[in-house]
Amino acid sequence: MRFLYSEQDGDLTLLNDKTIAIVGYGNLGKPAAHNLRDSDVRLIVCGTELEQNQAHDDGFQVGSVAHATRQADIIILTLPDETMPQIYMSDISPNLKRGHTLIFNSAYNITFGFIEPPPFVDVALIAPRTIGDTLRESMTQDKSIMSYVAVWQDASRHAWQIVLAMARALGALKGGALEVGIQQETELSLFIQQAILPAFHHIITTAARLLMSEGYPVEAVLTDLYLSGKFTDYIHQAARSGLMHALSLSGQTGQYGTLSRMERFNELKLERLMEVTLEDIRNGNFAREWSREQANGKPRLNKLLKQHQSQDLWDLEQQVLEMKD
Numbered sequence: 001m002r003f004l005y006s007e008q009d010g011d012l013t014l015l016n017d018k019t020i021a022i023v024g025y026g027n028l029g030k031p032a033a034h035n036l037r038d039s040d041v042r043l044i045v046c047g048t049e050l051e052q053n054q055a056h057d058d059g060f061q062v063g064s065v066a067h068a069t070r071q072a073d074i075i076i077l078t079l080p081d082e083t084m085p086q087i088y089m090s091d092i093s094p095n096l097k098r099g100h101t102l103i104f105n106s107a108y109n110i111t112f113g114f115i116e117p118p119p120f121v122d123v124a125l126i127a128p129r130t131i132g133d134t135l136r137e138s139m140t141q142d143k144s145i146m147s148y149v150a151v152w153q154d155a156s157r158h159a160w161q162i163v164l165a166m167a168r169a170l171g172a173l174k175g176g177a178l179e180v181g182i183q184q185e186t187e188l189s190l191f192i193q194q195a196i197l198p199a200f201h202h203i204i205t206t207a208a209r210l211l212m213s214e215g216y217p218v219e220a221v222l223t224d225l226y227l228s229g230k231f232t233d234y235i236h237q238a239a240r241s242g243l244m245h246a247l248s249l250s251g252q253t254g255q256y257g258t259l260s261r262m263e264r265f266n267e268l269k270l271e272r273l274m275e276v277t278l279e280d281i282r283n284g285n286f287a288r289e290w291s292r293e294q295a296n297g298k299p300r301l302n303k304l305l306k307q308h309q310s311q312d313l314w315d316l317e318q319q320v321l322e323m324k325d
Contacts, residue, residue, distance in 0.1 A: 010168025
């Protein structure tokens with residue numbers, strides 16, 4: 001069993017003499033910055049011109065990425081995976097010095113070698129398993145969230161102490177932080193994106209079309225499938241008390257229906273598809289494919305987005321959402 005860290009494991013006094021730079025003020029960087037300010041750490045926010053303007057309006061000290069790197073002891077990178085390597089090479093890498101700590105919120109670029117930090121800096125991971133808004137709620141509403149933490153390179157021999165202090169300051173220890181390997185975090189994240197979410201989207205859209213073709217009103221179909229939040233409640237219960245507990249909260253009709261029909265989906269083809277997906281992730285095929293896609297201007301991504309967005313189901317969905325408002 002992996003080790004689970006709690007708030008008591010993070011010593012905020014270790015950050016008293018540290019300056020922290022957050023590179024990126026977006027979906028995760030913005031709530032991270034606000035949480036760090038609530039934890040009374042010395043902070044510089046940097047990113048695009050628009051992000052820096054927003055951070056300045058929010059009362060943060062701002063500066064260029066290069067300036068912030070030179071001033072900081074700890075650099076947190078909350079940039080998108082696809083833009084991070086270029087900014088790292090141009091503005092961060094030339095300004096790194098012994099004693100710096102690099103903290104990533106995604107291990108993607110480290111795992112696949114798109115970023116190779118020098119051997120004289122600490123390199124670590126703090127990866128909340130949630131979206132940015134929920135990370136902010138960990139401080140404002142004392143909401144518990146789970147996180148992954150890892151140390152990839154411990155040049156100072158004190159990296160773990162800093163990582164746990166930072167995790168606490170970020171609110172990432174509220175629900176506990178699980179120690180994982182850098183590569184494991186990447187592979188698990190990509191697997192969810194490529195094996196679970198595609199299946200979920202396909203099941204929901206297929207079910208919606210079937211039910212509507214059989215004469216069920218679109219409002220009722222989309223409400224029962226996901227817009228009511230009933231499915232979200234089920235997942236929330238599973239997250240809080242376990243999957244079997246969530247199932248037990250259903251009536252016995254629901255329990256019997258779920259368990260007795262589960263075997264219909266127990267197909268070797270599904271298992272093999274998941275195995276192939278994981279293999280493509282672990283051997284780097286996906287990372288190389290995505291790099292080529294970015295280098296070519298993302299033609300396939302744009303085509304896929306256009307195809308998916310053009311489905312008439314989303315217009316019906318919007319009509320149902322407007323009814324709710």
